[in-house]
């Protein structure tokens with residue numbers, strides 16, 4: 001072993017196997033087992049990938065022990081102000097640096113140009129059963145996008161990639177709003193080219209043919225912040241899904257559509273909806289905060305304290321702090337309040353004093369307060385995961401691009417530990433018991 005080429009020693013079956021050790025920018029050590037099977041017919045075992053790095057990435061850095069989140073090195077707290085907007089954060093994540101004025105204006109112009117849906121896609125919403133869950137509508141319509149943009153499916157051309165990426169982000173905003181309108185039986189509005197990304201989304205969500213939605217600056221800023229905070233989070237479940245699907249050289253539309261499906265799960269992006277159900281159950285008297293914690297700690301009970309805990313954060317999720325403060329700011333600007341915020345604070349206070357949560361380092365995560373801020377903006381609960389998906393698109397696209405730009409990238413094809421019968425015989429049905 002040498003300092004410039006550190007190694008780890010694996011001793012197994014009387015053999016000593018020297019494995020290379022890689023070191024991340026943050027000093028994280030990784031044992032490189034990528035050739036372990038080919039050279040020694042040995043596999044590692046890590047079913048939830050909790051100890052496994054599946055890529056080298058320079059996009060987002062998370063230090064879970066210290067509650068740190070940085071986009072291309074920039075601390076997430078620095079985006080908690082009106083000037084950064086979601087479109088420039090999307091550019092930062094996808095292309096690696098903050099855009100110049102010209103780059104941002106050009107990117108914004110592309111987004112404006114691509115905000116309309118093809119009329120036949122817009123008409124498709126009419127075939128969706130009224131009252132369908134918006135996530136089901138988003139998933140269905142998102143997958144249809146590729147039907148309209150076949151020429152942007154090929155890989156390897158930078159201009160085709162930018163055209164595909166801007167269409168996906170801009171049209172997903174329109175699809176998301178239409179998913180809400182369809183679920184409410186409301187007529188569809190057309191995007192307004194004079195509005196920016198978040199303002200247009202709010203217009204598509206809340207304007208009526210006879211009444212233009214007045215976009216308050218604090219509400220537009222809050223929407224912008226929600227999308228920025230959800231934009232990327234290194235190798236989470238949905239992003240890893242996008243990378244795995246993309247490793248087969250599936251196009252960007254198909255890869256992002258797979259991310260929508262993974263994000264839908266209540267342990268991942270669907271948690272923000274579960275948090276609201278939990279807070280509303282307490283508010284409606286169905287249970288007390290103490291009942292909540294008791295149920296969450298009961299191993300016989302599948303109930304979890306949604307919005308708490310995280311695979312990486314063993315400290316406060318910095319996004320949760322920013323979202324809580326942003327919700328309080330919107331309430332004070334609007335001179336309103338939400339009893340659910342007080343209930344959330346009470347739950348947090350009890351949990352952070354409870355040995356079960358303290359011992360397991362379970363803190364509020366991004367989903368614990370996001371719903372309260374989204375409610376303050378006027379977004380209904382069944383749209384929360386849709387908003388999460390809208391925010392996460394630049395991260396999925398950036399991670400997909402980073403993987404595709406790596407010319408050594410191979411298809412992701414994990415091994416298994418086979419535990420079944422080694423050999424059995426086919427028994428004709430008449431001979432079976």
Ligand code: SDX
Pocket residue numbers: 048232233235236237266267268269271296297303304305306307308309310311312360362365366367
């Ligand atoms: C997101 O990965 C990302 O980056 C995701 C995300 C992103 O931006 O992409 O940050 C977004 O998905 C946030 C997480 C949203 N999900 C929830 O809020 C659902 C509730 N949380 C848990 O389901 C759980 O904490 C996870 C899924 C978030 C993490 O699961 P892990 O890492 O597999 O942790 P675990 O289930 O092994 O928990 C360790 C222990 C267990 O108890 P013991 O077996 O040690 O006795 O902690 C317990 C768990 O039972 N535990 C909880 C709990 N979370 C963990 N117990 C009660 N309530 C909880 N919320």
